Amino acid sequence: QEPLVESGGGLVQAGGSLRLSCVDSGRRFSAYTMGWFRQAPGKEREFVAAVSWTGNRPYYTDSVKGRFTIVRHNAENTMYLQMNNLKPEDTAVYYCAAGFVASSETDYRKFGSWGRGTQVTVSS
Numbered sequence: 001q002e003p004l005v006e007s008g009g010g011l012v013q014a015g016g017s018l019r020l021s022c023v024d025s026g027r028r029f030s031a032y033t034m035g036w037f038r039q040a041p042g043k044e045r046e047f048v049a050a051v052s053w054t055g056n057r058p059y060y061t062d063s064v065k066g067r068f069t070i071v072r073h074n075a076e077n078t079m080y081l082q083m084n085n086l087k088p089e090d091t092a093v094y095y096c097a098a099g100f101v102a103s104s105e106t107d108y109r110k111f112g113s114w115g116r117g118t119q120v121t122v123s124s
Contacts, residue, residue, distance in 0.1 A: 004096045009118030012086055020081040020118060022096030030074040033101050036081045037108050038092035038120075045095070047106035049081060057103045063089075086122045093117040 008020040022034065035050030049070040051058045058070050067086075072079040079096065099111035 003113045004098060004115035006094065006096045006115040006118040009094060009120045011121045011123065014087055014122055014124050016086050016122070017082070017084045018086065018120060020083065020094055020096075020120075022079040022081075022115060024077040024079075024098065029077040029098075031100070032098040032113075033103050033105065034070075034072055034079045035097045035099070035103075035105075035111060036070065037095045037097055037111075038090075039095070039117075040092040043092075045108045047108065048094070050101075050103045050105065051079070052103040059103045061106070083120070086120075088122045088124045091120060091122050093119050 003025050005023050012018055031053055033050055033052050036048040037045050038048050039045040047061050048064055049060045049068055051070045051072050055072050067084050069082040095117045096115040097111035098113040101110045
């Protein structure tokens with residue numbers, strides 16, 4: 001059984017919104033920092049956002065600040081990424097990740113658990 005499963009991706013026009021979800025199989029969801037990364041074709045996987053196990057310390061990459069919001073519901077083993085005012089440059093496969101790291105950790109190699117990803121495509 002996969003530990004993390006993403007959903008909610010799709011095709012949207014520029015300026016539109018999507019909400020991504022990540023469900024954990026539940027081993028110790030509330031103990032992990034949870035994060036979102038994305039990878040566009042031909043590019044390295046990059047950090048998008050992360051939130052500490054308490055949910056009180058979200059951290060965002062500069063390009064999504066003010067547009068994306070990360071939240072988690074430990075009781076439901078679920079994390080969300082609300083994405084508003086989407087831009088074509090947001091097009092990528094989005095991955096959910098978990099790890100015993102600080103919420104400011106941006107190196108994807110420090111996160112130990114991953115989902116398979118969900119495609120987000122923003123048309124201009």
